[in-house]
Amino acid sequence: MNAGYSIRWAAEHGLPRLGFLALRGVGDPFARLLSGDEGYDDPYSLIDQLRGAGGVQLTPFGYAAFDYELCREILRDRRFGVRVPIDPAVPLLLRRYAERVVLPPNPIEAPSMFAQDPPEHGRLRKSVASAFTPRAVSRLGDQVREVIAELLDAMAARGSADLIADFAAQVPIALIAEMMGFPAADRPLFQRWGYAVAPLLDVGVSWQTHRHAMAATAAMKDYLAAHIEKLRREPGDDIFSLLVSTSDQTDDELLSSASLLLGAGFINTTNLIGNAVPLLLSHAGQLDLLRLEPERWPLAIEELLRFDPPIQMTVRRVLEPVEFDGGVPLEPGKSVLVSLAGANRDPVKFPDPTRFDVTRPNAGDHLSFGTGIHGCLGAYLARLEALHALPALFERFPDIRLDGEPTRRPLSTLHGYAHMPARLKSR
Numbered sequence: 001m002n003a004g005y006s007i008r009w010a011a012e013h014g015l016p017r018l019g020f021l022a023l024r025g026v027g028d029p030f031a032r033l034l035s036g037d038e039g040y041d042d043p044y045s046l047i048d049q050l051r052g053a054g055g056v057q058l059t060p061f062g063y064a065a066f067d068y069e070l071c072r073e074i075l076r077d078r079r080f081g082v083r084v085p086i087d088p089a090v091p092l093l094l095r096r097y098a099e100r101v102v103l104p105p106n107p108i109e110a111p112s113m114f115a116q117d118p119p120e121h122g123r124l125r126k127s128v129a130s131a132f133t134p135r136a137v138s139r140l141g142d143q144v145r146e147v148i149a150e151l152l153d154a155m156a157a158r159g160s161a162d163l164i165a166d167f168a169a170q171v172p173i174a175l176i177a178e179m180m181g182f183p184a185a186d187r188p189l190f191q192r193w194g195y196a197v198a199p200l201l202d203v204g205v206s207w208q209t210h211r212h213a214m215a216a217t218a219a220m221k222d223y224l225a226a227h228i229e230k231l232r233r234e235p236g237d238d239i240f241s242l243l244v245s246t247s248d249q250t251d252d253e254l255l256s257s258a259s260l261l262l263g264a265g266f267i268n269t270t271n272l273i274g275n276a277v278p279l280l281l282s283h284a285g286q287l288d289l290l291r292l293e294p295e296r297w298p299l300a301i302e303e304l305l306r307f308d309p310p311i312q313m314t315v316r317r318v319l320e321p322v323e324f325d326g327g328v329p330l331e332p333g334k335s336v337l338v339s340l341a342g343a344n345r346d347p348v349k350f351p352d353p354t355r356f357d358v359t360r361p362n363a364g365d366h367l368s369f370g371t372g373i374h375g376c377l378g379a380y381l382a383r384l385e386a387l388h389a390l391p392a393l394f395e396r397f398p399d400i401r402l403d404g405e406p407t408r409r410p411l412s413t414l415h416g417y418a419h420m421p422a423r424l425k426s427r
Helices: 003-025 029-034 043-051 068-076 092-100 120-132 134-138 141-158 164-168 170-180 184-201 207-233 239-246 251-281 284-292 294-307 340-344 379-396
Strands: 057-059 062-065 160-162 313-318 335-339 417-419 421-423
Touching (some): 003 029, 029 043, 062 068, 068 313, 068 335, 141 164, 141 170, 141 379, 160 164, 164 170, 164 251, 164 379, 164 417, 170 184, 170 239, 170 251, 207 239, 251 284, 251 294, 251 417, 284 294, 284 379, 294 340, 313 340, 335 340
Antiparallel strands (some): 057 062, 160 421, 313 335
C-alpha cells in the first residue's frame, strides 16, 4: 500500500476521527450523526435535535444547515463550491504533504465532476449528460423490465432471498453495466468495488476501511483503463464508447467519470429500492392503496425518497463571505454540511414530516437528489428503475415477509441496508 495514502488518511480522516470519538463520548449529537457506527440506523432523531432554532449552525467541524429553504439555497448558490480542502485545523506540514498525495481515480476526488467547480464541472458533465436525459433513459424501459423479470424468476425458484444482494443491487448494476459496455460476468466486481469506495464519502473512516477503499480504487483503475483501451479499438453502441470516442476528456478524467457513473449508478438506486421495502411493509395501508391504485406509484417513489433518502447529506465549501438572515457569518474556506435528510423533514416545507404518506402532494419537492448544477445526473434513471422494480416485487410476491431484522450499512452519508433476508411466496 502506498505510504502516501496513510498520510492522506491521517489528514482527512484520522484526526477528525479522534475528534468524533471524543465528542461522541460526551453525547454530542453532531459527532454521533457524522460517525456512521453511531446513530446511522435512525439519524432522524439526531437531526431533530440539531435543527434547533434554524439557520446555519456553527458546529465543532464547520457549519451545518438542516432547514429546507436554506439547504436549497446553498446548493444553488455559486458562492459555494464542491471542492472541499483538507481541514485548516490539520497541522500545516501534514496538510501540505497530504495535498500532494495523488489517489487512484475515484468518484469523489478531482478530476471527477463530483468534486469539480465551474467551469471544469460543466465541461465534464456535458460529456455524459445526454445519456441521462428523460428521453434517453425512457428507451431503457424494456431492458429494465427484462432484468427485473429475470431476477424475480430466480428468487421465486429459491423461495427466499436477500433483497439487497439478490434484487435491489442487481437491478441498477445490470443497467449501468449495459450502458457502459461491461460484460455481465463482471457485475460482481462492480458491486464489490462500489461498496468498498462508498465509505470515502464519510469523514473519519478507520484506516482499515480507507486502505480497503484504496485497494478497490486501484483495482478499478486497472480494469477501467483496460476497458477504455478496448473501446478505442472496438467501440460498441453503449454510452461509454461514445464518451471515449467523442469527448475531450483526458485519460484521468475518463477514468474518474467511469468510476463515478459506476458507483453512483448503482449504490443510490440500491438504497432507494432497499429502503422502500421495509417502509412499505410496515405501512400496510399505504401498500394496499398502491395495489388498488397503481397510478399512484410515481408519487409514492417521491415520498419514499423524501422520507428515507439514500443520500443523507452533502458538503459545500464557502468561496466568499456569506451571511443568511438569522444565521452566523460564513467564513471563506470552511465547510458547510447540507443535510438533505433534514431538509426533507423540515415541518415548514412538509407538514407532519414524520408521517409516511404516498399521497403527499408536494413529496416531489424533496432534495434527495440535490439541486442546482450538481443535481444528481442519474435521478431520472433511479426513479425509472424503482418505478418498475417495486411494483413488480410486490405483485410477484404479495405475501413477502422479512425474515428477521434487516441490517444497515454503518455509513452516515449513503443510507441503506447491507442485508435484508426475506421469505417469498409467488402468486
